[in-house]
Amino acid sequence: xxxxxxxxxxxxxxxxxxxxxxSAGCAAPEQATDEARGAVRDEVDQRLGQLPRDEPxxxxxxxxxxxxxxxxxxxEAVRVTVLxxxxxxxxxxxxxxxxxxxxxxxxxxxxxxxxxxxxxxxGTEIELGLSQSFVNAILRxxxxxxxRRGLDAARARVAREVVGRAYATRRAHVEALAAxxxxxxxSRHAAAAEAAVELARRLHAAGNTTAVALALEEAALSxxxxxxxxxxxxxxAARESLAREMGxxxxxxxxxxxxxxxxxxxxxxxxxxxxxRAIASSLDLAERRAQVAALTQEAGLAELxxxxxxxxxxxxxxxxxxxxDWGLGPRGSLGIPLVDTGSARGFGARARVAAAEADAWARxxxxxxxxxxxxxxxxxxxxxxxxxxxxLVPAELRVVEETLRNYNAMQVGVFDVLRAQGVALAADRRRxxxxxEAAKARLDLEELLAGRANDARLFLDGHSAAGSTPxxxxxGH
Numbered sequence: 066x067x068x069x070x071x072x073x074x075x076x077x078x079x080x081x082x083x084x085x086x087x088s089a090g091c092a093a094p095e096q097a098t099d100e101a102r103g104a105v106r107d108e109v110d111q112r113l114g115q116l117p118r119d120e121p122x123x124x125x126x127x128x129x130x131x132x133x134x135x136x137x138x139x140x141e142a143v144r145v146t147v148l149x150x151x152x153x154x155x156x157x158x159x160x161x162x163x164x165x166x167x168x169x170x171x172x173x174x175x176x177x178x179x180x181x182x183x184x185x186x187x188g189t190e191i192e193l194g195l196s197q198s199f200v201n202a203i204l205r206x207x208x209x210x211x212x213r214r215g216l217d218a219a220r221a222r223v224a225r226e227v228v229g230r231a232y233a234t235r236r237a238h239v240e241a242l243a244a245x246x247x248x249x250x251x252s253r254h255a256a257a258a259e260a261a262v263e264l265a266r267r268l269h270a271a272g273n274t275t276a277v278a279l280a281l282e283e284a285a286l287s288x289x290x291x292x293x294x295x296x297x298x299x300x301x302a303a304r305e306s307l308a309r310e311m312g313x314x315x316x317x318x319x320x321x322x323x324x325x326x327x328x329x330x331x332x333x334x335x336x337x338x339x340x341x342r343a344i345a346s347s348l349d350l351a352e353r354r355a356q357v358a359a360l361t362q363e364a365g366l367a368e369l370x371x372x373x374x375x376x377x378x379x380x381x382x383x384x385x386x387x388x389x390d391w392g393l394g395p396r397g398s399l400g401i402p403l404v405d406t407g408s409a410r411g412f413g414a415r416a417r418v419a420a421a422e423a424d425a426w427a428r429x430x431x432x433x434x435x436x437x438x439x440x441x442x443x444x445x446x447x448x449x450x451x452x453x454x455x456x457l458v459p460a461e462l463r464v465v466e467e468t469l470r471n472y473n474a475m476q477v478g479v480f481d482v483l484r485a486q487g488v489a490l491a492a493d494r495r496r497x498x499x500x501x502e503a504a505k506a507r508l509d510l511e512e513l514l515a516g517r518a519n520d521a522r523l524f525l526d527g528h529s530a531a532g533s534t535p536x537x538x539x540x541g542h
Contacts, residue, residue, distance in 0.1 A: 093168070094161065094164045094165045094167070094168040097164035097167065097168065098160055098161045098164045101160040101163075101164055101216060101219075101220055102157050102160055104220060105157070105160070105220050105223050105224045105227070106118055108220070108224045109224050109227050109228060112224075112228055112346070112515040112516055113143070113228065113231050113515060116143070116144060116147045117144055117147055117148050119148060120154075121148070121149070121151065121154055125148045125149065126149075128144075128148055129145050129148050129149050129313075129317065130317070132144055132145050132148075133145065133317065133320045135321075135323065136320070136321040136322060136323030136324075137238075137311075137320050137321070137322065137323055138238075138323045138324045139235055139238045139239070139324055141323075142234050142235070142237075142238045142307065142310075142311055143231045143234050143235060145234075145311045145312075145313070146230055146231060146234045146310055146311045146312060147227075147231070149311055149312035149313060149317075150230060150310065150311060150312030151312055152230065152312070153226075153227055153230055156223045156226050156227065157223060159219065159223065160216075160219055160220065160223060162219075163212075163215055163216040163219040164216060166212050166215065166216075167209065167212040167213055167215070167216050169212075170205070170208040170209045170211070170212035171205070171209045171212075172205075173197070173201060173202070173205065174197065174198040174201035176195055176196065176197045176379070177194075177195070177196050177197075177377065177379075178193075178194070178195050179192075179193075179194045179196075180192070180193055180194075181193075181194075183386065185386040185387075187386060187387055188385075188386035188387055189386055190383070190384065190385055190386040191383065191384045192381065192382070192383045193381065193382040193383070194379060194380070194381040194382075194396055195379045195380055195381075196377040196378060196379025196380075196396065196397070196398070197377060197378060197379055198376065198377055199376035199377055199378050199397070199399075200369075200370060200376045203369070204366055204369060204370060207362050207365060207366050208362075208366060210362050211359045211360075211362035211363050211366070212359075214355045214356070214358040214359035214362060215355070215356075215359045217351075217355035217358075218352045218353075218355035218356045218359065221348045221349075221351040221352035221355060222348075222352050224348050224516065225348035225349060225352065225516060225517045226517075228348065228512065228515050228516055228517040229512070229517045229519065230310070232508055232511070232512040232515070232517070232519070233310050234307070234310040234311060235508050236505050236508055237303070237306045237307040237309075237310045238307055238322075238324075239326065239501055239504045239505055239508070240303045240306065240307070240501065240505075241300070241303040241304050241306075241307045241322055242322060242324060242325060242326050242501070243303075243326060243497055243498070243500070243501035244296070244299045244300040244302075244303040244304075245300055245303075245322055246325075246326065246497045247296050247299065247300075247494060247497055247498075248293070248296040248297060248299075248300050250296075250490055250493055250494050250497065251289070251292050251293040251295075251296040251494075252293055252296075253490060254289050254292070254293070254490045255286075255289040255290055255292070255293045257289075257490070258282075258285055258286040258288075258289040258290075259286060261282050261285070261286070262279075262282045262283055262285075262286045265278060265279045265282040265283075266279060304322070305318075308320070326497070326500045326501060326504055327500065327503070327504045327507070328454070328500075329447075329451075330443065330446070330447045330450060330500070330503035330504050330506065330507045331443055331444065331447035331503070331507060334443075334507060334510070334511070336440050336443070336444070336510075339436040339437070339439075339440045339510065339513075339514065340433045340436045340437065342436075342514055343432050343433065343435065343436040343513050343514055343518075344429060344432060344433065346514055346515065346516045347429075347432055347516055347518065348516035348517060349428055349432065349516075349517070349518050350425060350428060350429060350432070351516075353421065353424060353425035353428060354425060356421055356425075357418060357421045357422055357425060360414070360417050360418045360421050361418050363414055363417075364411065364414035364415050364417070364418050366414075367410035367411045367413070367414040368408065368410060368411035370410070376397075376398065376399045376400065377397060377398045377399075378395070378396075378397045379395070379396055379397070380393065380394070380395055380396065381393070381394060381395070381396035428518075431518065431520075432513070432518050435513055435518055435519075435523055436510075436513060436514075438523060439506065439509045439510040439513055439522075440510060442506045442509070443503065443506040443507055443509075443510055446499060446502050446503035446506045447503045447506075447507075449499050449503070450496070450499040450500045450502075450503040453492070453495055453496040453499050453500075454496050454500070457492050457495065457496065458489070458492050458493055458496050460492075509522045
């Protein structure tokens with residue numbers, strides 16, 4: 066062992082510590098988080114159009130108030146959601162977790178300084194060691210690559226959830242518009258029933274109708290009033306659902322609705338090659354591909370980590386108890402993989418990769434099925450809504466017109482006219498319901514093509530919500 070003075074030993078140890086500190090670099094997760102947020106917002110803008118980027122606060126609230134000032138349209142509702150819904154803020158904040166993990170993965174392991182003292186009668190023997198993990202030096206780039214793929218997966222997941230929030234807001238706005246229109250129809254229906262009761266009372270007072278006929282009209286009015294009350298409750302619930310999606314509360318929740326249901330739900334939307342377009346834009350698959358890449362990196366680390374466990378290289382210094390001179394030289398340690406050879410870890414890591422690859426494949430098949438389902442549902446509901454608008458409602462209105470002509474010719478009674486009007490209103494209710502379901506079917510397909518596969522919308526057909534009221538049972542007022 067080469068002799069060396071104590072000062073030289075100290076300088077060597079301090080130099081090694083400084084070199085390790087400099088080689089570690091300066092991790093900046095804050096800056097990386099800002100960059101990740103910017104990348105996600107750019108991604109979302111490409112899929113949804115340019116959206117506001119103000120953080121929640123005074124400026125964002127002022128913009129929200131401006132958007133709500135003259136009634137909120139569907140597009141404005143999405144912009145309010147981006148500005149005001151703190152669930153979106155929370156999703157962006159999650160990116161900081163992954164950028165921190167990336168920063169940690171890019172760091173060198175802390176060096177280990179060990180000190181040993183042996184006491185003898187004629188002096189004390191001192192041993193010093195400074196070592197650095199050899200495993201970390203070899204595996205650090207691969208761990209950093211795995212963490213970077215994990216960040217990619219997080220970015221895709223956050224973008225997907227923001228897209229989902231936007232389309233949940235759009236569907237809530239459609240529901241609110243439909244509820245408002247249904248209330249208008251029910252109010253007209255109730256007004257017709259009130260007119261029928263008033264007429265029946267006058268006729269009964271004049272002796273021209275029976276008490277049973279009057280009771281039937283009063284019962285029909287009670288039913289219509291209850292339906293109007295139910296429509297009022299439905300509108301309140303739909304407005305509250307929209308306010309919740311937009312993240313509004315207090316006075317801001319007292320907004321007015323603007324806009325109307327689409328007259329042509331499928332118009333302007335390309336319905337060809339929906340499968341391939343959904344696959345190409347899928348954020349679900351982007352997240353899974355990044356997860357597979359991260360797991361593949363981790364699989365390569367597993368066995369090496371086990372086989373090279375506790376491997377360290379460094380420098381050691383010692384001073385014998387009967388001398389004032391120091392000895393300086395290299396030192397190292399290596400764990401012997403007699404029991405844990407890493408094969409089990411490697412097998413488990415490869416199994417996770419295989420499972421993730423199979424899951425990504427299955428998800429791609431499901432997305433293709435969603436694309437066909439949403440496209441076919443939109444086509445069917447669009448055709449039904451058009452039929453209700455262009456055929457069913459006009460047909461029922463012609464019945465009302467003919468009934469009025471016959472009434473004027475004294476061939477039918479006034480109650481026949483009122484019942485015909487009731488049937489026409491029932492057809493109009495069906496038109497509203499079908500228009501709303503067709504509009505939501507369009508949003509389902511748009512959401513898929515924007516990158517988010519919404520499983521909750523897959524097994525809805527839109528027909529039960531639209532309802533069906535046969536003319537034979539749609540009488541009354």
